[in-house]
Structure formats: structure tokens, C-alpha cells
Amino acid sequence: MNFGLLFTTALGSLSSNKLRASLTLLGIVIGVSSVIAMMAVGRGAQVSVTSRISELGTDLITVRPGAQALRFAFFGGGGNSDVVSLGDALSLDDEVFSPNARVIAPENSFSGTATFGRENTFVNGVGVTAEYIEARNLKIASGRNISNIDVQNDSLVAVLGSATSEALFGQRDSVGSTIKISNREFTVVGVLKSQQGTIFNPDNSVLIPITTAYYRMNNGKGPRESISVSAINILAKSEKVVDAARLEISTVLRLNHELDADEEDDFLITTQQDTIETLEGTQGTFVILLGSIAGISLLVGGIGVMNIMLVSVTERTREIGIRRAVGAKRRDILLQFVTEAVMMTFGGGVLGVVAGWAIAHFGNGATVSGDVIETVIEAQIAVLALAVSVAVGLFFGIYPAVRAASLNPIEALRHE
Amino acid sequence: MARPGVGVAGKLAVVDNMGARTVRRPVIELKAVTREFKVGTQLVRALNGIDLTIDRGEMVAIIGPSGSGKSTLMNTLGCLDTPSSGSFFLNGHDVSRLSDDQLAETRSRQLGFVFQSYNLLPRETALSNVELPLKYSGGYSARARKEAARKALDRVGLAERYDHRPLQLSGGEQQRVGIARALVQNPDLILADEPTGNLDTKSSQEVITMLKSLNEDDGKTIVIVTHDPEVADATKRIVAFRDGLIIEDRMVNGSPRRSLNQDEVRS
Numbered sequence: 001m002n003f004g005l006l007f008t009t010a011l012g013s014l015s016s017n018k019l020r021a022s023l024t025l026l027g028i029v030i031g032v033s034s035v036i037a038m039m040a041v042g043r044g045a046q047v048s049v050t051s052r053i054s055e056l057g058t059d060l061i062t063v064r065p066g067a068q069a070l071r072f073a074f075f076g077g078g079g080n081s082d083v084v085s086l087g088d089a090l091s092l093d094d095e096v097f098s099p100n101a102r103v104i105a106p107e108n109s110f111s112g113t114a115t116f117g118r119e120n121t122f123v124n125g126v127g128v129t130a131e132y133i134e135a136r137n138l139k140i141a142s143g144r145n146i147s148n149i150d151v152q153n154d155s156l157v158a159v160l161g162s163a164t165s166e167a168l169f170g171q172r173d174s175v176g177s178t179i180k181i182s183n184r185e186f187t188v189v190g191v192l193k194s195q196q197g198t199i200f201n202p203d204n205s206v207l208i209p210i211t212t213a214y215y216r217m218n219n220g221k222g223p224r225e226s227i228s229v230s231a232i233n234i235l236a237k238s239e240k241v242v243d244a245a246r247l248e249i250s251t252v253l254r255l256n257h258e259l260d261a262d263e264e265d266d267f268l269i270t271t272q273q274d275t276i277e278t279l280e281g282t283q284g285t286f287v288i289l290l291g292s293i294a295g296i297s298l299l300v301g302g303i304g305v306m307n308i309m310l311v312s313v314t315e316r317t318r319e320i321g322i323r324r325a326v327g328a329k330r331r332d333i334l335l336q337f338v339t340e341a342v343m344m345t346f347g348g349g350v351l352g353v354v355a356g357w358a359i360a361h362f363g364n365g366a367t368v369s370g371d372v373i374e375t376v377i378e379a380q381i382a383v384l385a386l387a388v389s390v391a392v393g394l395f396f397g398i399y400p401a402v403r404a405a406s407l408n409p410i411e412a413l414r415h416e
Numbered sequence: 417m418a419r420p421g422v423g424v425a426g427k428l429a430v431v432d433n434m435g436a437r438t439v440r441r442p443v444i445e446l447k448a449v450t451r452e453f454k455v456g457t458q459l460v461r462a463l464n465g466i467d468l469t470i471d472r473g474e475m476v477a478i479i480g481p482s483g484s485g486k487s488t489l490m491n492t493l494g495c496l497d498t499p500s501s502g503s504f505f506l507n508g509h510d511v512s513r514l515s516d517d518q519l520a521e522t523r524s525r526q527l528g529f530v531f532q533s534y535n536l537l538p539r540e541t542a543l544s545n546v547e548l549p550l551k552y553s554g555g556y557s558a559r560a561r562k563e564a565a566r567k568a569l570d571r572v573g574l575a576e577r578y579d580h581r582p583l584q585l586s587g588g589e590q591q592r593v594g595i596a597r598a599l600v601q602n603p604d605l606i607l608a609d610e611p612t613g614n615l616d617t618k619s620s621q622e623v624i625t626m627l628k629s630l631n632e633d634d635g636k637t638i639v640i641v642t643h644d645p646e647v648a649d650a651t652k653r654i655v656a657f658r659d660g661l662i663i664e665d666r667m668v669n670g671s672p673r674r675s676l677n678q679d680e681v682r683s
Binding site: 324327328410 | 491494496497516517520521523524525529531535536537539540548549551552553554597
């Protein structure tokens with residue numbers, strides 16, 4: 001039997017029981033469309049994380065204390081190592097040794113409660129220099145930035161994140177007011193523009209001079225150069241010289257720390273590219289997880305196909321006998337049933353791709369419990385889903401088809 | 417409609433038509449055929465060493481009580497089953513050792529099978545039921561298939577019924593569709609298993625007349641399994657079965673073709 005005949009024969013059989021065929025098909029549609037939609041959501045999350053990181057600027061380089069201390073810093077605690085200091089930051093500002101480093105912004109962190117009158121809020125405190133807002137791509141909404149004079153004088157001045165300001169002052173302008181952070185009085189000199197949606201959300205933060213943070217909040221001692229920092233943010237002169245800048249920074253810090261050639265770095269330099277790669281890896285796992293969960297429903301759909309095909313073989317035993325008696329080979333019967341199964345799963349696959357695409361398309365931008373869902377539809381996923389649906393048909397169709405083909409024609413003809 | 421030069425049957429037909437050096441090779445030649453089945457732990461012999469020769473152009477009735485082995489014989493002749501031992505030559509070819517695929521091929525090209533319960537596909541039209549064997553033997557265009565199927569239906573007097581489904585036809589008409597399906601590949605041999613078993617007297621008569629006409633006018637070799645003495649008497653030769661053995665083989669006009677006594681049977 002040639003392919004055209006096989007196709008029309010299978011189509012005829014399927015259309016003789018339309019409800020059953022459509023319900024079986026529906027199982028595959030649900031499976032394939034959920035795979036497509038889930039993958040679109042997963043990829044959307046991946047792309048949006050990447051783009052948010054890129055918003056910070058792909059020329060950003062971050063130096064942190066060595067690997068062990070980094071782990072604390074990453075989970076919100078301060079670096080508890082003295083390895084990277086304000087002195088390191090100062091020495092990076094050098095046209096000869098590090099010509100590709102442009103803006104050098106050391107930071108230190110502390111946490112505490114900010115109070116104004118009866119209002120109080122938990123804040124992420126950051127000790128900074130004037131360069132910080134440029135390095136982190138932040139904007140002043142009102143008032144002024146922390147100046148380097150503030151830093152020199154260990155001034156008790158603060159720039160509030162937008163959420164912090166709102167928590168303490170509501171809609172009122174907070175600039176000029178006096179707030180308490182961990183029982184020390186600070187004058188609010190500025191408020192940051194809201195950056196909601198970026199991955200390092202600065203809205204809950206309070207910026208104060210790095211010296212103030214070290215000497216007054218963390219009770220540090222010693223000369224300024226020895227102030228330990230949790231990170232130094234450095235902008236490269238351009239995206240292209242990021243790697244060059246990284247090498248220069250490494251060289252300067254190794255000199256500062258008097259490391260021998262055989263000693264490993266006691267600091268860690270990350271570029272935005274590194275961060276993007278790490279997060280994409282994590283997100284990739286997430287996408288695979290989502291896809292697998294959706295894949296289970298495709299599997300269930302496939303089992304539905306197998307079930308229906310087995311019922312169909314039993315019901316059509318006599319038909320199989322007749323076909324065999326007039327000259328059908330085992331192979332003809334096998335192919336007929338496999339074709340029926342594959343037609344159902346392929347049809348379901350096509351409809352599933354359309355449905356999944358529609359879900360992803362119309363679901364893009366929807367808000368679920370405060371988070372905006374972004375979806376990215378990829379052609380490869382659609383092609384893959386179609387291929388998988390055909391494979392499902394082959395896999396789950398082959399066993400019923402083998403059963404049909406191996407029926408003894410004499411017994412099949414006797415079947416009522 | 418016929419596929420010229422296919423198999424021995426085609427070649428023989430050519431020789432016959434020329435009328436010269438006619439090679440009388442039998443259509444069916446069974447030699448010491450046995451067929452055993454396992455029923456539980458017991459071995460049942462449905463055919464117990466059958467020798468039977470049926471020549472081209474014969475019309476033979478096979479009779480016998482149920483369980484006598486005549487159905488098993490029919491399945492063997494129809495290439496649905498193969499003998500446990502012995503040999504079966506169909507048109508001079510030994511089909512007793514053919515593979516499953518080769519048997520299917522033989523079924524579709526060399527013989528037509530007519531069933532007691534018609535065995536038509538209920539969802540398909542008469543025309544498409546008749547087309548079915550051509551779909552499996554391959555090599556026909558859709559147009560050629562339809563043409564051949566129409567011709568076969570015309571031959572059995574159902575020119576008006578091409579697009580009827582089996583359930584829209586009377587029993588006699590359904591059986592004639594079955595005969596048309598058996599005819600569509602133009603085989604020399606038609607096997608009919610109780611073709612009138614489900615029919616009333618009038619329809620039975622029609623079907624018998626049709627089979628007789630195919631034998632007398634078209635020269636088809638016809639083998640009918642039947643319970644009905646009237647059907648048997650309409651043929652030219654009657655072979656009687658009991659307990660897997662042929663107990664009688666006679667011509668309908670009275671002259672015994674080959675009478676077997678019990679001693680011969682046992683040997």
C-alpha cells in the first residue's frame with residue numbers, strides 16, 4: 001500500500017469515530033501546548049533577567065573579597081574579610097596602571113532600621129562614595145548625591161531609596177528632614193529615582209558616606225586606606241576594554257596585596273558577562289524543569305493514544321481479518337495502525353503549537369501575583385514539539401499496531 | 417483489468433486460448449495434506465492426509481458435517497492457513513511453504529474468496545469494498561482501481577449500487593458485492609465458504625446462478641463449501657468429508673470420479 005492510500009485509509013478510520021479521535025487528539029493538544037507555553041514563559045524569564053542585568057551596564061566590573069567572603073556578600077551579608085580595602089579602590093584610580101578603569105566606586109554595607117517619627121522601616125544600608133550612583137546606573141529624583149566632601153568629613157547625611165522614603169514620609173518630600181538609622185541622626189540630602197524591576201533593586205536602600213558607615217555604623221578603626229569594602233564597582237572605559245580593564249585591576253590588586261606569582265588571587269573579579277552567564281545557566285535549569293513538567297502531560301496524552309489504539313484494534317479485529325484475507329500483508333496492517341496513531345499525535349501537535357503560541361502570545365505582559373510574565377516564543381521549540389508529537393505517535397502506536405498485525409487472519413475473521 | 421503475464425495462471429490461459437498443446441495442469445493439487453491443531457494439551461487432526469486434485473474449469477462442492485475438516489481445507493485452499501505436512505500446489509506452485517507475505521500476495525492475486533457472512537467493510541461503499549484487494553496488490557492507479565471495481569460490480573449485476581454501503585443492500589446484493597470483490601483481480605479460482613448460508617431461498621438461487629455463470633461463461637474454477645444439498649447439486653462434482661478424510665468424490669451426473677473404500681482411506 002502506498003503512502004497516499006495509507007493516509008486516506010487512516011483518515012477514513014479516524015473520521016468514522018470523530019468524537020473519540022478528537023478527544024484523543026485533545027490530550028496531545030494539551031500536552032504540546034503546555035510545553036510550548038511553559039518554555040515560552042521560562043525563556044521569557046531568562047531573557048528578562050539578562051536584559052535587567054544588562055541595564056546595569058555591560059561595562060561594569062565588580063571586585064569582591066576572595067571566594068569565601070563572596071558567598072556572604074552574595075546572600076546579603078557584608079564581606080567579612082579585610083582583603084579588599086578603600087586603599088585598593090584609591091590605587092585603581094591611576095591613569096598609568098589602570099588606564100581602562102573609568103569610574104571607581106567602593107561600597108560597604110550595613111543593615112539597620114530607619115526611623116522618622118513613628119514610622120520605621122528596615123533598610124539595606126550602603127556606604128558609598130560620590131561615584132556609586134554612576135557606577136550602578138542610579139538617578140537622583142530630588143536633592144543631591146552623597147559628595148566626596150561628605151565622605152571626607154564622615155558626614156551624617158543620607159540619600160534614600162524611593163521605597164524607603166515612601167515608607168517614612170509617604171508622598172511628602174523627605175529632603176532636609178532628619179531621620180534615625182540605628183539611633184544615629186542623619187540628614188536626608190536626596191532621594192533616588194525608583195528603579196523597580198531591575199534585579200538589584202535599590203529602592204529599599206539608604207546610601208551614606210562609606211567612611212560614616214565604617215567608623216560610625218560598624219565601629220571600625222584605623223586609617224581610611226584600611227577601610228574594608230564589600231565591593232568595588234568599576235566601569236570600564238568601554239564595553240570593548242572590559243577584559244583589558246579586568247587584567248589591569250587584577251595586576252594592581254596583586255601588587256597591593258603583595259601576592260607572589262604562585263599565590264592565588266585573594267579577591268574575585270566579576271564582569272556583567274560572568275553574571276549573565278551564571279544566571280542564564282540557573283535559568284536554563286528552570287526552563288528545563290518547566291518543560292519537563294509540561295512534558296509529563298504530553299506523556300499522558302501519548303498513553304491516551306495507546307489506550308485508544310488498543311481498543312480500536314480489538315473493535316476492528318474483523319476488519320483486520322477481512323483486509324488480511326483479501327491480500328493485506330502484516331506490514332500493511334502495521335502501517336495502517338501506526339499511521340492512524342501518528343496522524344492523531346501530529347494533528348494534536350500542530351493544534352498544540354498553535355494553542356501554545358496563542359497562550360504565550362496573549363499571556364505576554366500578564367500580571368500574576370504582582371509579577372509581570374514575559375514570554376519568548378522560539379521557532380525551535382515549536383519544531384521540536386512537533387517532532388516529539390510524531391515520536392509519541394510512533395512510540396505509543398507501535399505496540400497496538402504490532403498486535404493488530406500479528407492477529408491470525410482466520411481467527412480475526414471469526415471474531416464477532 | 418487483467419494483468420497480463422502475471423504468474424503461471426496467466427501464461428496457461430494464453431496457451432489454452434490458442435487451443436494448441438493444452439497443458440492440463442490442475443488448479444489445485446493436494447498431496448497427503450494434514451493439518452493439526454493444539455487444543456489445550458491435545459493434538460487434533462483436522463485434515464488427516466488429503467489427496468485432492470481440481471482441474472481448471474471445474475465446479476466442485478465440498479460437503480460434510482461440521483468438524484469434518486472442510487473449513488480447514490477451505491482455509492488451506494484460500495492460503496489463509498498452511499498444511500502441517502504434505503504439499504499444496506496452486507497453479508503448479510507449491511504454496512505450502514510460502515512465507516506470510518508471499519501467502520498474502522497469493523491471496524490477493526491468484527484467488528478470490530467469498531464468505532458466508534459476506535465480510536464487507538461496513539463503512540465503505542460497494543465500489544470501495546471491491547477495490548480493496550487492488551489496494552493491497554499495488555500497482556494500480558486510483559482510476560484503474562475504480563474502473564476494475566465497476567467492471568466487477570457490473571458483472572454481478574450491481575451497476576446501480578456502486579455507492580451503496582453494505583447495510584443499504586439486501587443480503588443477496590451484499591453477497592454479490594463479495595463475489596465482485598473476489599472477481600476484481602480476475603483470478604482463475606474462486607473459493608466460496610457457505611456462500612448461501614445466510615440467504616433466503618431466492619437470494620441463494622441468484623448467488624448459485626451467478627457462480628454457475630462464472631464457471632460456465634467465464635471459465636472460472638469454483639470450489640464451494642456447503643451444507644445445502646441444492647447448492648451441491650448445482651455443481652458438477654461433490655467431495656464429501658468426514659473426520660478429516662474424503663469419504664466420497666463423485667460427479668453430480670452420477671458417474672463416480674473416484675470412489676474410495678475404507679481400506680484405501682486408512683492406508
